[in-house]
Amino acid sequence: MNKKAQLGDHTMFPMFLIFIIIIAVGIAIGINSFFGAKYDFRHIDSEILNNILKECLLNNNLNLSDAKEIQETCKVNIQIIQDEMLLIIKQEEKQVLKLGRGDETSCELAEKNENFPKCTISEITLSNKKAKIITGSSQWSKQKLAGTNTAEEAAR
């Protein structure tokens, strides 16, 4: 092989590596997008919470603005609702309780942004006053290192 041909042959080596890397990255992205699909559970969480609260508020005469009373009577963990979910209670269109991140606008945008809560809205009548219960969930599963309790929020 003459010198020029040898030089050409050597310059092919980085190209070979680049092709291998491009193919590997392509396969990795494809595999992750196919097998790494998310299981969106936000609407189910919000529906369950909404049903529990609706039943509870209808069967108990509670102060709608008292989160602690709701926690004790309805057996829901207010801290988790505060951290991972959304709860808005309105009476006669006036907001009396709000826990968690987001608002009604972010509920509307849940399909466009996965960080916004997916919401469930129900209306009940309490003492001849209309009450609106808006619940939402923006919770995604978290990945932790096994054997520890150090949460490492996954980007999913």
Place this chain on the structure above:
Amino acid sequence: MKKGEQILAENVIYVIILVLALLIMFLHIKQQSNGAALWEDYYTKEISRIINLASPGEEIALDVHKATEIAQKNNIPSFSEIFSFDNKENEVCVKLSTGKKTCYKYFNEIDVIEPGLQLASGSEGETNILTFKITEVQKDE
């Protein structure tokens, strides 16, 4: 080195790199294709749904055969490591591959006690069952 030997050596290097790259890709695909991450996500959320809908006094039994199969393929040393419940954090965790686990929180104010895995005896149609009990909150005790 003779020219023939040089060309052969260069080609051997190319082939070795190619084989290594293919091997890494194959291992990655094999690891991902059993879907450990997706199944962890699925089981944590479905178990949290059951806990959210449960009341104190109930005993839950769930078919978790698929989870145990995946855990076995991924060399989880003990089945008791697969499902864990943290009553303090209101959290259920599932571990189907080594090194990490997936966790999800439930909002129902109850405690999960006596989790256990009943392994199938081996006869046809039997599956591995996860069992646990729901009680009132005992966090302060």
